[in-house]
Amino acid sequence: MPHLTVIGAGIGGLTSAALLLKQGWRVTVLEAATYAGGCAGTFFHKGYRFDAGATLAGGFDPTGAHTRLAEILGLTWNTTPIRDAAWVVHLPEKTIHQWVDPLRWRAEYLENFPYSKTFWQIQERLARITWNISTRDFPFPPATLKEALRLPLALRLDTLAAAPYLTRKLIGLLPRQTPADFKAFVDAQLLISAQAISKDANALYGSTVLDLPRRGVVQINGGMGGIAETLVKWIRANGGEVLYRQQVTRLESKNGRVSAAHTHKGLRVEADVFLGNLTPWALEKLLGKAAPTRLRAEVNRRDPMWGAFALYVGLNAKIIPQPITHHQVVMDVNQPLGEGNSVFISLSPLADFSRAPQGLRTATLSTHTRVRDWQNLPPEAYEKRKAEYTELLLKAAERALPGFRNAAQLIMAGTPHTFESFTHRPLGMVGGFPQTSLLGARTPHTGMKNLWLVGDSIFPGQSTAGVTLGAMRVARLLQD
Ligand SMILES: Cc1cc2nc3c(=O)[nH]c(=O)nc-3n(C[C@H](O)[C@H](O)[C@H](O)COP(=O)(O)OP(=O)(O)OC[C@H]3O[C@@H](n4cnc5c(N)ncnc54)[C@H](O)[C@@H]3O)c2cc1C
Helix, strand or coil, X not given: CCEEEEECCCHHHHHXXXXXXXXXXXXXXXXXXXXXXXXXXXXXECCEEEECCCCCXXXXXXXXXXXXXXXXXXXXXXXXXXXXXXXXXXXXXXXXXXXXXXXXXXXXXHHHCHHHHHHHHHHHHHHHHHHHHHHCCXXXXXXXXXXXXXXXXXXXXXHHHHHHHCCCEHHHHCCCCCCHHHHHHHHHHHHHHXXXXXXXXXXXXXXXXHCHHHCCCEEECCCCHHHHHHHHHHHHHCCCEEECCCCEEEEEEECCEEEEEEECCCCEEECCEEEECCCHHHHHHHHHHHCCHHHHHHHHHCCCCEEEEEEEEEEECCCCCCCCCEEEEECCCCCCCCCCCEEEEEECCCCCHHHCCCCEEEEEEEEEEEHHHHCCCCHHHHHHHHHHHHHHHXXXXXXXXXXXXXXXXXXXXXXXXXXXXXXXXXXXXXXXXXXXXXXXXXXXXXXXXXXXXXXXXXXXXXXXXXXXXXXXXXXXXXXX
């Protein structure tokens, strides 16, 4: 059986590794950090378990990506379902609950945005079609001839109804003269789940992710890192290797094939097939002169992905006893989102005592930020910017959760530099590519015969559920 070496123990790398191990492959995962999960990891600090990036876990409904993976592998996720509101959106003059229950959600949007009924009806119909496609084997966009031949098998008659939206933008579905608060509401959700707002996001992709709150949202007990930890445990129990503190610094290649991965500890691992749980920029660096021309052209041509600014806060749970754990704040609906104007806030559940010392709970706050604006700053300017963003995020938190500032016992900031050093993603680019065009979606192709990409750089991109779908597709491709 072939030997697979995976660079990176993010959700994408671990999922593909586990699926191929199940098929009898020999599997080695090399991870630079001391724990798994990358952007969906949970780290320890002074008795707290902070979610590093991802906090909201979707895709645990009966046909969701995480559920299907668990069925294939025969494992159980340690989760608690969220049954009321997946999250609460705080606009300057409205508070909207993203209810998990579709009937309750319909009543909520009709009350807050009475003119939006037709929009949500189209969105729901498109989402139903695309979620259904995603439960079949749908290798999109095809990276091989075999995949291209398999594509039509996943289509059904109702898929045709989605065809007119293939190249449209989501903004085209919004009511004419959409009020600023409704547009900000939709855009804020698109930004966190499609990395693009309605004027840029593809209509089908956008409709799909707007359904997220009603697609199996759960709490991962112990923190988001539990997804990766469960996968690592499964891989090890089934004879695979996951090696921490092994940062791959170079990929050795010969005749258009990768022959070995070298780590900073001097380890050299040979394999038949390599998977990079990496961005194209990171992969190109590892290949050096051997990087295929197309990969090199891609990294020069593409705009950088978004970055994130995050705050990790230890809170007095008596002052912030809020049972709903996820909140999204838009400070000004007439201003661009991100950069502190839209902030996602996640509290650890009150009942999860593993997350913080007694009487306390954790909070992870994040906002989208342009990575270039954090580059090459002199130390003083960098610290100033960090302090400004800290203040913006605390203000947003205070809006959603009054008393937040007083409740804070510990505050740590994470800039794109922090994300770069902890996830090894160049410039701290996170969240994958903005999903603006289905026809331009990225395949796992790298230009090297036995090297493929996995993770949020490939379609369908960001989120633990999205990355899991992409990784399932890559595992299937490698078995072909
Ligand atoms: C602030 C923020 C908030 C988010 N919120 C959510 C959310 O609420 N819900 C959601 O579902 N998703 C969310 N996401 C997105 C989600 O976290 C990611 O899309 C997903 O986790 C990416 O997984 P990945 O497989 O691409 O791997 P990554 O998370 O990028 O992990 C890659 C791994 O590879 C390792 N690595 C990199 N280079 C090397 C090397 N050279 N050698 C060895 N190891 C290496 C890294 O250390 C890392 O562990 C969020 C992301 C961020 C940043």
